[in-house]
Amino acid sequence: VRTDATETPNAAQPELCISCGHCLAICPADAVTHESFSDGSVTPVDMTLVPSYAQTLELLRSRRSVRLFTDAPVSREDVGRVLEAARLAPTAHNLQEVRYVVAQDKTLLAAIAKTTAAYFTGLAKQLRNPVARGLYRLALTRSEIDSATHMLPDFDYVAREFNAGRDPILHNAPCVIIAHSRRSVNFPEANASIALHNAALAAHAMGLGGFMLGYVTGACKRDLTIPRLLGIPSSHEVYAGLALGHPANNFTKWIRRKPLEVRWQ
Ligand SMILES: Cc1cc2nc3c(=O)[nH]c(=O)nc-3n(C[C@H](O)[C@H](O)[C@H](O)COP(=O)(O)O)c2cc1C
Numbered sequence: 001v002r003t004d005a006t007e008t009p010n011a012a013q014p015e016l017c018i019s020c021g022h023c024l025a026i027c028p029a030d031a032v033t034h035e036s037f038s039d040g041s042v043t044p045v046d047m048t049l050v051p052s053y054a055q056t057l058e059l060l061r062s063r064r065s066v067r068l069f070t071d072a073p074v075s076r077e078d079v080g081r082v083l084e085a086a087r088l089a090p091t092a093h094n095l096q097e098v099r100y101v102v103a104q105d106k107t108l109l110a111a112i113a114k115t116t117a118a119y120f121t122g123l124a125k126q127l128r129n130p131v132a133r134g135l136y137r138l139a140l141t142r143s144e145i146d147s148a149t150h151m152l153p154d155f156d157y158v159a160r161e162f163n164a165g166r167d168p169i170l171h172n173a174p175c176v177i178i179a180h181s182r183r184s185v186n187f188p189e190a191n192a193s194i195a196l197h198n199a200a201l202a203a204h205a206m207g208l209g210g211f212m213l214g215y216v217t218g219a220c221k222r223d224l225t226i227p228r229l230l231g232i233p234s235s236h237e238v239y240a241g242l243a244l245g246h247p248a249n250n251f252t253k254w255i256r257r258k259p260l261e262v263r264w265q
Contacts, residue, residue: 064209069172072246073104074245074246082208084202092191097181097182099181100180101230102176109170116215117159121158127145158215174244174245178232179193179240183235208245209246213240216241221238
């Protein structure tokens with residue numbers, strides 16, 4: 001925004017505007033109007049509610065993946081509050097195009113777990129078969145094959161657990177949030193993951209818990225059964241997922257992470 005001789009703010013390069021709202025959020029005199037933001041779009045920040053660095057770090061340290069849940073369902077109101085945190089996440093080019101499916105139906109959740117377990121059981125078999133492995137070389141990049149091969153013991157564990165009647169995929173979580181978007185946007189995976197991590201932090205602050213659904217997301221990339229079950233449009237892809245529930249355990253300590261590896265230049 002530039003100010004002209006009459007002190008009226010004008011958009012300097014309107015063709016580049018991505019409706020991020022910075023111009024309205026920063027103007028101390030509320031002198032800026034923008035067609036994307038009607039009355040009621042701009043709210044003063046309550047700095048007393050912004051957590052301190054120490055509070056923020058403790059939130060981040062104390063959030064752990066919860067994989068043991070009580071039988072209590074997550075209320076629609078609580079899912080809504082968690083999704084509000086997702087909605088506030090930044091997106092590349094401010095596109096805000098991440099969409100969500102909330103699955104709570106027990107039959108649907110069981111189908112998601114079963115389809116995912118079957119996918120990874122089949123993948124493990126194929127990666128051990130020299131002919132199928134050769135074909136994978138045509139469809140996947142070398143690093144995709146290497147990382148899948150590295151995961152073979154995990155895929156075997158998934159198969160064993162699932163066959164034993166347990167749920168190694170959703171861990172019987174009562175609620176699953178799947179984030180999807182059009183493929184043809186910049187950084188769709190980052191947009192969805194950042195949004196669902198916002199959601200996970202909000203859930204933790206609310207006393208809920210959960211974990212990121214890497215297995216489910218991975219299965220959705222190559223097997224369209226789950227996206228179809230969830231009614232996800234064919235122009236969209238699943239980029240992240242979050243299981244949610246009421247924790248049946250409590251992490252009362254936080255654990256050291258690997259030391260930072262950083263080069264200052
Ligand atoms: C992209 C991503 C995918 C993940 N996928 C799964 C998953 O499919 N199943 C699972 O139980 N945990 C999954 N996790 C959780 C990680 O195992 C967990 O975040 C990690 O071990 C660190 O533990 P913490 O979350 O308790 O700090 C995933 C985490 C990320 C970031």
